[in-house]
Amino acid sequence: MTGKELEWSRGDRAKAAAKLMVGWVALLWLLEVVDVASGHALDGLGITPRTPSELIDVVPAAFIHFGFAHVAANSVPLLVMGFLAALGGLRRFAAVCALIIVADGLGVWLIAPAHTNTAGASGLIFGLFGYLLVTGFVERRPLGVLVGLLVGAVWGTSILVGLAPTQSGVSWQGHLLGLVAGVAAAFVFRRRVGRGVVQV
Numbered sequence: 001m002t003g004k005e006l007e008w009s010r011g012d013r014a015k016a017a018a019k020l021m022v023g024w025v026a027l028l029w030l031l032e033v034v035d036v037a038s039g040h041a042l043d044g045l046g047i048t049p050r051t052p053s054e055l056i057d058v059v060p061a062a063f064i065h066f067g068f069a070h071v072a073a074n075s076v077p078l079l080v081m082g083f084l085a086a087l088g089g090l091r092r093f094a095a096v097c098a099l100i101i102v103a104d105g106l107g108v109w110l111i112a113p114a115h116t117n118t119a120g121a122s123g124l125i126f127g128l129f130g131y132l133l134v135t136g137f138v139e140r141r142p143l144g145v146l147v148g149l150l151v152g153a154v155w156g157t158s159i160l161v162g163l164a165p166t167q168s169g170v171s172w173q174g175h176l177l178g179l180v181a182g183v184a185a186a187f188v189f190r191r192r193v194g195r196g197v198v199q200v
Contacts, residue, residue: 017086017093024082025075028121031063032071046119047105049112058105064119074121077155081128084147088135092189099188100127100181107177118171122162123178129159130182138190 035042045060065071086093104123112118132151136144161167162175 013087013089016090017083020086020090020093021079021082025079028063028065028071028075028078029068032065032068035064036068043117043119046117047108047112048117049109049114054109055106058109059101061105061108061119062101062121062124065121066119070120074125077125077158078121078128081125081132081151081155084132084151085128096128096131096182096185096189097124099185100124100131100178103181103184104174104178107181108171108174111177112171112173116171118174120171120174123171123174126159126162126175126178127182127185129155130179131186132182134183135186135190138186 031042042064043066045057045064046066047057047061048054065074082093082097085096101124104127108118108123129151133148136142136146136148159175159179162170163172163179165172
């Protein structure tokens with residue numbers, strides 16, 4: 001592959017990642033508009049723990065929010081971290097997101113306090129944070145390490161605050177489980193580099 005072809009492929013990958021994440025965030029806002037217009041009918045798609053019928057909401061809960069302020073708080077970190085993670089390939093990104101969403105949702109269903117309703121993209125955001133933070137080290141890619149360090153510098157404090165169990169109305173369980181799932185995804189979906197091949 002020539003340098004020009006490589007440059008174009010990277011550019012196409014960036015465009016695809018950007019379109020995906022803009023569309024994803026737009027979908028979250030659209031769903032919240034529908035939720036408000038329907039008298040918050042979609043809030044029932046959140047996860048109520050240890051109720052068997054709620055297992056069907058494990059995935060939808062990651063797309064539902066409790067108000068526009070909730071969506072707004074999640075939009076920028078999801079857009080940026082999702083874009084960075086998607087640069088590694090859309091199929092890989094889809095697998096990473098699926099693992100995080102399902103593992104986080106099942107974990108919330110198992111350990112969240114009784115009679116709570118948990119929803120929102122923050123579990124996925126914490127998962128993408130964990131994934132980006134460690135994947136460069138796991139794959140021994142200098143550029144990935146740099147991205148992880150930058151993500152950690154920008155959002156590290158917010159992540160630590162989100163893990164504190166003292167915040168009312170915030171699912172620290174969902175945040176912690178998402179973070180752990182994201183770190184696990186970095187190992188599960190790591191790229192194995194052949195001998196003599198160097199990735200940057």
